[in-house]
Amino acid sequence: MLEKxxxxxxxxxxxxxxxxxxxxxxxxLRPHAAPFxxxxxxxxxxxxxxxxxxxxxxIQDILVRFERMRGKDVLWQPGTDHAGIATQMVVERLLQxxxxxxxxxxxxxxxxxxxxxxxAHSGGLISLQLRRLGASCDWSRERFTMDEGLSxxxxxxxxxLYKEGLIYKDKRLVNWDPKLLTxxxxxxxxxxxxxxxxxxxxxxxxxxxxxxxxxxxxxxxTMLGDSGVAVHxxxxxxxxxxxxxxxLPLVGRRIPVVADESTDPEKGTGAxxxxxxxxxxxxxxxxxHGLRMINIFDQFAKLSLAGNADFSAHADVSDETLALxxxxxxxxxxxxxxxxxxxxxxxxxxxxxxxxxxxxxSGIVIEPWLTEQWYVNAAKLAEPAIEAxxxxxxxxxxxxxxxxxxxxxxxxxxxxxxxxxxxxxxIPAWYGPDGKVFVEExxxxxxESAYSHYGTRVNLTRDEDVLDTWFSSALWPFSTLGWPxxxxxxxxxxxxxxxxxxxxxxxxxxxxxMMMGLHFITDPQGxxxxxxxxxxxxxxxRDEKGQKMSKSKGNVMDPLELIDKFGADALRFTxxxxxxxxxxxxxxxxxxxxxxxxxxxxxxxxxxAEMNQCVRAADxxxxxxxxxxxxxxAGEVARTRDAITKAIEDHRYNEAxxxxxxxxxxVFCDWYLELIKPILAGDVEDAKTETREATAWVLDQxxxxxxxxxxxxxxxxxxxxxxxxxxxxxxxxxxxxxRYRGLGDAKADAELRWTLDFISEVRSVxxxxxxxxxxxxxxxxxxxxxxxxxxASAWMTEITRLARLDSIAFAQKAPPGAAQIVLGEAIIAxxxxxxxxxxxxxxxxxxEMARLGADVEQIAGRLANEGFVAxxxxxxxxxARERKHQLELRRQRISEALRRFSQAS
RNA sequence: GGGCGGUUAGCUCAGCGGUAGAGCAUCUCGUUUACACCGAGAGGGUCGGGAGUUCGAAACUCUCACCGCCCACCA
Numbered sequence: 001m002l003e004k005x006x007x008x009x010x011x012x013x014x015x016x017x018x019x020x021x022x023x024x025x026x027x028x029l030r031p032h033a034a035p036f037x038x039x040x041x042x043x044x045x046x047x048x049x050x051x052x053x054x055x056x057x058x059i060q061d062i063l064v065r066f067e068r069m070r071g072k073d074v075l076w077q078p079g080t081d082h083a084g085i086a087t088q089m090v091v092e093r094l095l096q097x098x099x100x101x102x103x104x105x106x107x108x109x110x111x112x113x114x115x116x117x118x119x120a121h122s123g124g125l126i127s128l129q130l131r132r133l134g135a136s137c138d139w140s141r142e143r144f145t146m147d148e149g150l151s152x153x154x155x156x157x158x159x160x161l162y163k164e165g166l167i168y169k170d171k172r173l174v175n176w177d178p179k180l181l182t183x184x185x186x187x188x189x190x191x192x193x194x195x196x197x198x199x200x201x202x203x204x205x206x207x208x209x210x211x212x213x214x215x216x217x218x219x220x221x222t223m224l225g226d227s228g229v230a231v232h233x234x235x236x237x238x239x240x241x242x243x244x245x246x247x248l249p250l251v252g253r254r255i256p257v258v259a260d261e262s263t264d265p266e267k268g269t270g271a272x273x274x275x276x277x278x279x280x281x282x283x284x285x286x287x288x289h290g291l292r293m294i295n296i297f298d299q300f301a302k303l304s305l306a307g308n309a310d311f312s313a314h315a316d317v318s319d320e321t322l323a324l325x326x327x328x329x330x331x332x333x334x335x336x337x338x339x340x341x342x343x344x345x346x347x348x349x350x351x352x353x354x355x356x357x358x359x360x361x362s363g364i365v366i367e368p369w370l371t372e373q374w375y376v377n378a379a380k381l382a383e384p385a386i387e388a389x390x391x392x393x394x395x396x397x398x399x400x401x402x403x404x405x406x407x408x409x410x411x412x413x414x415x416x417x418x419x420x421x422x423x424x425x426x427i428p429a430w431y432g433p434d435g436k437v438f439v440e441e442x443x444x445x446x447x448e449s450a451y452s453h454y455g456t457r458v459n460l461t462r463d464e465d466v467l468d469t470w471f472s473s474a475l476w477p478f479s480t481l482g483w484p485x486x487x488x489x490x491x492x493x494x495x496x497x498x499x500x501x502x503x504x505x506x507x508x509x510x511x512x513x514m515m516m517g518l519h520f521i522t523d524p525q526g527x528x529x530x531x532x533x534x535x536x537x538x539x540x541x542r543d544e545k546g547q548k549m550s551k552s553k554g555n556v557m558d559p560l561e562l563i564d565k566f567g568a569d570a571l572r573f574t575x576x577x578x579x580x581x582x583x584x585x586x587x588x589x590x591x592x593x594x595x596x597x598x599x600x601x602x603x604x605x606x607x608x609a610e611m612n613q614c615v616r617a618a619d620x621x622x623x624x625x626x627x628x629x630x631x632x633x634a635g636e637v638a639r640t641r642d643a644i645t646k647a648i649e650d651h652r653y654n655e656a657x658x659x660x661x662x663x664x665x666x667v668f669c670d671w672y673l674e675l676i677k678p679i680l681a682g683d684v685e686d687a688k689t690e691t692r693e694a695t696a697w698v699l700d701q702x703x704x705x706x707x708x709x710x711x712x713x714x715x716x717x718x719x720x721x722x723x724x725x726x727x728x729x730x731x732x733x734x735x736x737x738x739r740y741r742g743l744g745d746a747k748a749d750a751e752l753r754w755t756l757d758f759i760s761e762v763r764s765v766x767x768x769x770x771x772x773x774x775x776x777x778x779x780x781x782x783x784x785x786x787x788x789x790x791x792a793s794a795w796m797t798e799i800t801r802l803a804r805l806d807s808i809a810f811a812q813k814a815p816p817g818a819a820q821i822v823l824g825e826a827i828i829a830x831x832x833x834x835x836x837x838x839x840x841x842x843x844x845x846x847x848e849m850a851r852l853g854a855d856v857e858q859i860a861g862r863l864a865n866e867g868f869v870a871x872x873x874x875x876x877x878x879x880a881r882e883r884k885h886q887l888e889l890r891r892q893r894i895s896e897a898l899r900r901f902s903q904a905s
Numbered sequence: 906g907g908g909c910g911g912u913u914a915g916c917u918c919a920g921c922g923g924u925a926g927a928g929c930a931u932c933u934c935g936u937u938u939a940c941a942c943c944g945a946g947a948g949g950g951u952c953g954g955g956a957g958u959u960c961g962a963a964a965c966u967c968u969c970a971c972c973g974c975c976c977a978c979c980a
Contacts, residue, residue, distance in 0.1 A: 005942085191977085198980075216980045230980095268980035279979075354979055368979095400909070407908060407976075503975085540974095577928085578918080584910095584973090586917060590929065597942040608939035654919070658927075673939075760946095766934095767946040773935050804937085804945095859924080867960030876923050876961090883924065 002610055002720055006603035008567025011716045016131055019715075024068075024733045025136045027075035027493070036072040037493035038064060039477050039532075040137060041501050041509065042145065044083035045119055046090050049129035051541040051587065052502060054559040055579065057135045058572045059538060059653060060500045064136055065708040066648050069737035075493045077480050078137035080124050082146040084424040084469040085180060085361045087123075091115045091423075108422050108464075115423050119144075129560060134568050134711045136733065143480045145472040146425070153479035154425045154472045155441050157520060162429075162439040166377045167417070169437065173283045174416055176369035178301035179362040182420035183373050185468060186413060187507055189366050191355040198352035199337060200269065202345045203229060203246040206254050213241055213257065214347060216268030218354055219278075220340065221332040223248065224303070224311075224321070225296040226255055228274040230285055233259035235270050249345050250321045250336065251311070258289045277370050293370060301329045301367045329367070374418040374427060374465070378515065382409045384528060385514035394514065394530045397651045401503060401537045408507050415512075417468045424466030431461050474512035477531035478521050494521060499532040502540060510535055536651050539584045541575070562592050569710035570596035576709055577657040598661060599713050602706070605669050606699060606717050612680045614695035616725035622697060623742040627679075627687055628794075630694040632752040633672045635744035636663065637701045644705055645737070660706050668698060671756060678797045696725065704738050754788070754824065755795045761821045762803035762828065768844060769819055769832060776806035777830055782814045784826035813900075820845070820897035822890045827897060845898050852891045859884045 019025060027037075038060055043053060060076065068074040091114060092103055103111040127142065143150060161167040174183040199220050202212040213229060226248050231238035241257045248255050262285060263272055276286025277293040286293060298304040305311045305325040320339065324332050340346040357366040386409050388394050389402055396402045418427060429439045430446040432454065440446040443462070450458050472479070477499075481490040495517075501510060517531030562571045573595040578585045622634040640663040647656035672695075679691045699721065707714040711733065718732035729735075762779065771777065779799075781792050792799070792808055800808060814820055814829035819841050821828040832841070862868050863880055872880075 005940095191979090194979085196979085200980095218979050222979095264980080270980085272980045281978080281980095352980095355977090356979060365979095404909065404975075411977090507976095580919060588917075588929085591917080593942075594928065597940095600942050601940065604940035604943090606939085611939070650921090652921090658919080662927090669940085670944085674944095763945060764947085770934085773937085773945075801937085802945095855924080862923095862961075865960055869960080871960045872923075879923080 002603070002607045002717075004607075006600050006713065008569060008599070008712060009564065012132070012134070012563075012568055012712050015712055015715050016134065019136065019731070019733055020139070022731060022734075024731065025076070025138045026140060027073060027138050027489075030071065030073040033071055033073040035075065035492050036064075036067040037075040037077065037496040038498055038500065039077040039480060039496055040079065041499075041505070042079045042081040042143075042473065042476060043126045044086050045080040045123040045126075045144065046083055046086050047080075047126045049126055049133070049559050051557055051559055053126070053130070054133060054571060055538060055541050055575045055585065056500055056502065057130055057133055058575050059536065059579065060498075061133070061135050061572075061711070062576065062648065062653060062656075062708040063498060063500070065711060065733065066737065068136070068733065069704070069707065069735060071736060073492075075141070075489075076135075076137045077141055077143070077493075077496075078127065078130070078135075078139060079143035079476075079480060080127065080145070081469060081473055082144065082424065084419060084421050084466060085182070087115060087119075088421050088423040089180075089361070091118050094118065103422065111422055132560065132563055132568060134572065136711070141480070145469070145476070145479075149482065150472060150475070150479045151425055153475050153483055154467065155428050156484050157475060157516065158425075158428055158467070158471075159439055159441050160520075161376065166380055167439075168375055168377070169372055170375050170414070171370065171372040173277075173280055173368045174371055174373050175357065175359075175366045176299070176301075176371065177359040177362050177364070178299065178367050179364045180359065180421075181299055183369075183371060183416055183418060184359060184361075184366070185416050185470075188360050189357045190360045192358045193353060194356040195351065195353050196356075198268065198350045199340075199346060200348035200350075201249070201273070201340055202347055203249060203273075204345075205241070206245040206247050209247070212345075213238070213246055213271050214269045215271050215273040217273055218352060219275075219333070220336045221303070221329055222275040222278045222296070223273060223336065224251060224305070224324070225275045225277050225294040226273045227253075227276060227286060227291040227294055228255050228289060229257045229271055230260040230263045230274050230289075231257060231271045232263040232265045233261065235263075235265045237265075238271055241271075249343060250339055251317055253310075256289070256291070258285075258291070260285050260288065278368050280368055283368070295370055297329065297367060297369065299369075301365075301369075303327045303329070303332050373416050374429075374467075376415040376417055378412045378415045381515035381519055382412050382511075384518045385409060385511065388514065388518060388528075388530050394533060394535060396535045396537060398537065401506065401535070404503070405506055405511060409511055412511075415468075417471050418463075418465040419468055420464075421466050424469065425472060427463040427465050427467060429463040431463065432458050437463075470508050470512055473509055474516040475520075477513055477517055483521070490521075494531070495529050496532045498534045498536055500536045500538065503537050504540070506537070534651075538579060541585045541587055557587060557589070562589070566592050566596040567599060567712070569599050569713050572711075573598065573657060573661075573709050576653045577661070578654065580652075580654045598665065599710060601669060602664055602702070602713065603717070605664070605673060606721065608673060609695050609699050610721070612692065612695070613724075614692040614699070616696040616700060616721070617693040618726040620693050620697050622694070622740070625690060625694055627690055627694075628745075628748045628751050629672070629675050629679075630691060631745045631748040633668070633694065633698055634740075635749060636667050636672075637698055637738075638740045638743035640667075641701070641705055641738050641740065648708070657709055660702075660709065664702055664706070668702065672698070674802055675755075675798050678801060696721070701738055703732060704735060707732050707735075751791055754791055755799065758792075758795075758799055758823055758828065759802045761823060762799075762805065762830065765819050765821055765830060765844075766804070769840065771830075771832065773804060776804055777832065778807045778809060779803070779805045780809050780811045780815060780818070780829040780831065782811050782820075782827040782829055784810060788824060788826050814897070816900070820894075820900070822893035822897070825889065825893075827893055842898075845894055849891065849894050849898065852887060852894065856884065856887045856891060859887065 041056060064074055064076045095102060158167060175189050177184050196218055198216050198218055200214050200216050202214050205211045215229060229246055231242060242259045245254045245256050274282045274285050274291060276282045276291050277295045294310045296303055303324050303326060305322055311317050324335055337346060358364060359366055386406060389405060428441060429437050430443065431437055432450050438446040438449045440449055446460055450460055477496050478490060478494055481487060481494055483490055513531045518528040521529045523529055559571060570592050574592045625631050625634055640659055643659040644656045647659060676691050679687050703714040703718050715732045722728045789810060796808055814827060815831045818829040818831040859880055863884060
């Protein structure tokens with residue numbers, strides 16, 4: 001017996017456990033079937049489920065459940081990412097709260113140990129939360145990017161790329177995060193629009209201190225590191241200065257004025273101070289002109305002047321300048337400005353808005369800083385990755401994202417992969433006494449290598465840095481399958497089929513997986529393999545006002561709360577229904593509530609079936625149905641099945657959801673169940689039996705078709721409806737996706753269409769004429785042909801019930817004072833004397849007449865157009881002619897009705 | 906500056922060259938025993954402006970306006 005109300009919370013955990021216990025999520029259950037594989041975008045081990053995850057994993061789960069039902073051998077590979085910076089920050093904060101020693105006093109080994117402990121106890125919470133969503137991952141294969149095996153893959157990749165010259169060490173400017181004290185990659189830097197000021201500083205000419213060149217800057221404090229001034233070669237204002245020297249105020253250093261194409265005469269004063277060690281553009285200018293790189297900051301972005309050869313060696317550096325030593329860069333800014341002002345060298349200050357780079361994790365201003373780091377030659381690896389998408393080996397859906405991918409890949413910069421952190425994959429590089437580097441998979445191999453290099457045993461010290469988290473994520477599609485070992489899983493499930501992800505990590509992740517996959521994995525013939533054939537890029541989930549959800553805005557919707565309140569199925573269905581391609585999702589609680597109602601609706605339909613003994617029959621064959629209503633609904637099932645199948649194949653999830661929703665609610669519940677009530681209540685046993693079986697069958701099909709979207713309620717009903725019928729062969733999750741042959745009956749469809757129209761039209765007129773629902777009125781069918789008379793008689797019970805009529809009669813003429821409805825060639829007259837407002841009815845008919853007139857005119861115009869008749873395809877013409885015919889027929893009937901109407905009054 | 910989206914009913918959005926759609930909201934009616942988390946019905950749109958292609962444009966092209974997002978610029 002089904003409970004009166006559907007209670008998702010009660011069934012969800014029970015069913016999920018059941019599936020897991022049954023091993024339903026496991027790959028390899030169907031060794032002879034075609035494989036279908038998806039790797040999950042590994043969430044951060046520190047993460048908890050947010051709306052983006054909910055959408056991302058709902059889509060994956062739909063695909064996975066769909067393909068599993070289609071009989072494939074499905075692998076949904078789950079796991080988590082060690083998330084270097086994020087995790088290290090979490091544990092450091094924890095240490096701080098516990099008032100324990102910080103990581104530096106703890107030491108590296110102890111700290112890393114502590115992170116592992118944290119991971120064991122609190123990490124991976126998100127894996128549990130994914131289960132609540134219903135994600136049918138093969139948890140027996142769960143992986144973590146710092147697992148032994150995956151770490152092996154990381155080391156191997158690093159070493160090989162190094163030996164191929166695709167990984168190298170370089171000293172250049174990096175994005176330095178002075179809070180996290182590590183380099184970060186370009187992608188981890190966010191430009192933030194900032195309101196600041198533009199200061200105009202005068203630099204006196206060395207030869208003639210009365211003359212000055214004025215530069216404009218947003219970063220006055222960096223002037224201490226200036227080693228030149230650049231002007232545009234064609235700028236007449238500064239032509240005479242080029243080649244001369246100016247004296248850097250506060251420091252006294254003589255620095256040259258150089259001409260450089262990159263200088264924009266329009267910006268600032270057209271003369272720009274050059275600080276090669278602290279600005280990416282200046283770095284290039286400095287390199288072109290051989291300017292000195294003067295580093296004025298330490299790792300905390302504090303001024304570092306004392307002991308700095310560029311300052312202490314110069315006698316003309318004032319004590320006041322040296323007193324700036326140790327100041328934070330922003331404090332230094334104020335002091336430098338004050339010093340310049342007091343010397344009369346700050347000629348102007350303007351308000352100025354500009355983009356300032358911030359660390360996306362730390363949130364503080366990034367400092368370009370000169371350090372030695374490890375880089376990947378991304379441009380080289382990008383070549384085959386670009387080509388693979390060009391050739392369609394990997395396709396993006398929607399396609400427009402390919403452009404984004406190409407844009408970035410074609411001007412890709414070297415990828416800085418070293419991080420000055422402790423949590424992560426330590427770089428397999430060892431240094432000899434003279435600083436020579438040995439990159440090997442193990443320390444022993446490095447020692448061997450060093451031995452043959454030096455000819456004697458030496459001590460090596462390992463590089464302290466770890467790799468960017470995305471380095472290991474880039475290997476995810478094959479490292480999780482066991483690579484570098486040539487496992488059977490790797491052979492069977494790689495390349496994976498679909499990657500489902502958000503556009504925000506196309507660069508971070510998708511592009512890098514393409515590069516690494518193509519570089520390291522080949523087929524038996526040696527042809528490089530893409531990591532996935534399709535990349536489905538989904539929208540971002542925003543709040544109902546379209547704002548990005550964020551904790552600081554307080555507009556975060558917690559998927560788990562929504563699951564608690566409305567059920568996982570409702571949340572999943574909401575996200576699916578709204579997941580149209582190419583647009584962000586604005587999520588509102590109301591929508592979730594609406595789809596919760598949908599689940600309840602289905603539940604109640606199942607209860608209705610149960611109450612009416614609609615039990616599945618063992619040898620049921622929908623093709624053999626006899627009753628028109630049952631033949632019709634079977635055809636509707638088949639159409640719905642095809643629509644859903646196609647929509648999922650095309651990644652149009654919202655359309656798939658709409659198709660199943662519309663069928664269940666508006667076809668099955670609103671019409672079919674209402675139409676069969678008289679049969680079920682009647683005493684024609686054959687009809688009753690057939691209809692019960694048909695209803696049970698349709699409900700079964702609904703559960704099958706709905707399962708990828710709403711796995712819980714469908715599985716629950718699947719099991720509950722097993723009672724009394726033949727035993728279920730499998731749980732729904734493993735049941736086959738329906739395929740039908742021979743369903744769809746044009747005659748039944750036409751008959752039902754006619755009947756449904758009859759009912760709808762009468763209802764509509766009744767409502768418009770304010771006929772009380774309690775008033776049962778007669779209907780008189782006028783001018784009906786034999787078929788319509790047959791139909792009216794055959795469907796008498798259903799029509800009178802649903803249109804609330806007391807009888808249907810036939811006549812040659814409509815009675816006076818009746819509302820009249822055109823249905824095909826016939827007119828349905830509703831004698832409403834006394835109940836109806838005659839004037840109102842007349843107006844109604846006239847209104848319809850006018851509307852019809854306009855429609856007929858429009859279509860007649862099209863058909864009168866020679867071009868249309870000559871060039872439009874035949875089926876379009878045929879449709880137009882048929883429609884015109886129908887409209888004219890209808891117009892004729894209405895005009896007859898109007899005439900009769902005026903005769904009567 | 907470079908690139909990519911968006912503008913369709915009050916709101917949120919589908920619409921993939923051939924009769925303008927859904928959900929929600931609104932209004933009217935309804936305790937007909939599956940369901941008020943319901944049922945029946947209704948109102949509401951010259952598809953941002955303009956031009957073009959086409960027999961035919963909400964859809965394709967161009968252009969303008971406004972709104973987003975991404976990337977590159979700390980003068």
